[in-house]
Amino acid sequence: MTESTHSNCKSLLGSLSDYVDGDLGAELCREIEKHIAECEDCRIVVDTTRKTVDLVHASNLPQTGLPDEVRDRLFKRLNLADYLKPVSQ
Amino acid sequence: MIETISKPDISLEALRAGDRAEFARLVDSYSAPIYRLGLRMLGNEQDAEDVLQNTFLSAFTHLSNFEGRSSVLTWLYRIAVNESLMVMRRGKPEVNIDDTDSSDEAEDFSPTQFVDWGALPEDMLLSVEGKQALDRAIQNLPENLRMVFLLRDIQELSIKDTAETLGLTESNVKVRLLRARLSLREQLSVYYGERINQEKIND
Numbered sequence: 589m590t591e592s593t594h595s596n597c598k599s600l601l602g603s604l605s606d607y608v609d610g611d612l613g614a615e616l617c618r619e620i621e622k623h624i625a626e627c628e629d630c631r632i633v634v635d636t637t638r639k640t641v642d643l644v645h646a647s648n649l650p651q652t653g654l655p656d657e658v659r660d661r662l663f664k665r666l667n668l669a670d671y672l673k674p675v676s677q
Numbered sequence: 678m679i680e681t682i683s684k685p686d687i688s689l690e691a692l693r694a695g696d697r698a699e700f701a702r703l704v705d706s707y708s709a710p711i712y713r714l715g716l717r718m719l720g721n722e723q724d725a726e727d728v729l730q731n732t733f734l735s736a737f738t739h740l741s742n743f744e745g746r747s748s749v750l751t752w753l754y755r756i757a758v759n760e761s762l763m764v765m766r767r768g769k770p771e772v773n774i775d776d777t778d779s780s781d782e783a784e785d786f787s788p789t790q791f792v793d794w795g796a797l798p799e800d801m802l803l804s805v806e807g808k809q810a811l812d813r814a815i816q817n818l819p820e821n822l823r824m825v826f827l828l829r830d831i832q833e834l835s836i837k838d839t840a841e842t843l844g845l846t847e848s849n850v851k852v853r854l855l856r857a858r859l860s861l862r863e864q865l866s867v868y869y870g871e872r873i874n875q876e877k878i879n880d
Contacts, residue, residue: 598787601786601787601788601855601859602855604855604858604859605851605854605855605858606851608858628791629788629791632791632792632793632795633788633791633862635793635795635796636792636793636794636795636862636865636866637858637859637862638795639794639795639802640858640861640862640865641830641858643802643803643807643811643865644811644830644831644861645830646803647803647808647811648831648833653709654708654709654712658712658722658726658729659705659708661726661730662704662708662726662729662730662733663701663704665730665734666700666704666730666733666734666737667697668697668700668701668704670697671697671698671701
């Protein structure tokens with residue numbers, strides 16, 4: 589992002605999170621899309637930021653439950669051992 | 678996946694009246710997300726289990742302080758975040774999560790890495806090594822960014838709930854989230870840049 593030709597780069601950065609989350613208004617989206625069509629560095633930053641967020645979400649899956657032995661110890665610590673029935677899932 | 682724990686009907690009145698069966702239901706409804714938060718914050722199972730146990734012990738002790746203005750989950754997250762901070766700060770100088778300093782500007786995090794790794798194949802990005810690189814990058818985030826990132830992008834709380842949990846303003850949450858994401862992006866760019874170079878050498 590060299591200073592002379594990329595005065596829009598910094599303002600793009602401020603809207604980046606909202607843009608990749610799909611929370612940015614249509615007009616600002618168009619501005620960003622116009623800018624990244626001309627600015628390869630910003631295009632890469634947008635693409636790889638979106639990919640980063642996608643990877644975080646993808647690596648969240650599957651949502652594992654609590655390991656049985658952790659649940660056992662938790663219930664005992666809380667004096668709830670009487671309620672240690674199997675989880676109904 | 679969204680952390681919706683399909684709002685179990687926990688009765689606050691029953692909890693406050695000391696109904697242990699109801700407390701057991703509360704624990705079963707919310708223990709998994711609290712444990713995962715601890716795992717992500719602290720990076721090891723033993724500390725995550727300590728946080729899990731201390732969170733519910735504290736919740737049980739302070740039930741009378743919970744006024745029901747936030748959701749039960751937000752309230753539990755707030756306790757878990759504080760418990761995690763205590764573990765993280767063992768033997769370390771105190772850092773306040775609500776520290777607002779002049780570096781809370783996204784400009785400080787201007788990208789320096791322009792490796793175009795976004796189009797790499799999914800099986801490389803989601804490989805065991807790829808996930809480990811992502812985990813390392815998350816662990817490298819400064820504490821105040823990691824908290825925001827974990828609640829918003831891992832636990833998938835809304836900006837509003839993240840702000841409420843951490844006692845921050847929504848705009849502060851947004852700035853920190855952006856900084857966290859940009860930091861992760863930089864770190865992954867370095868990692869995948871090296872992988873891409875390695876492949877070129879091997880070809």
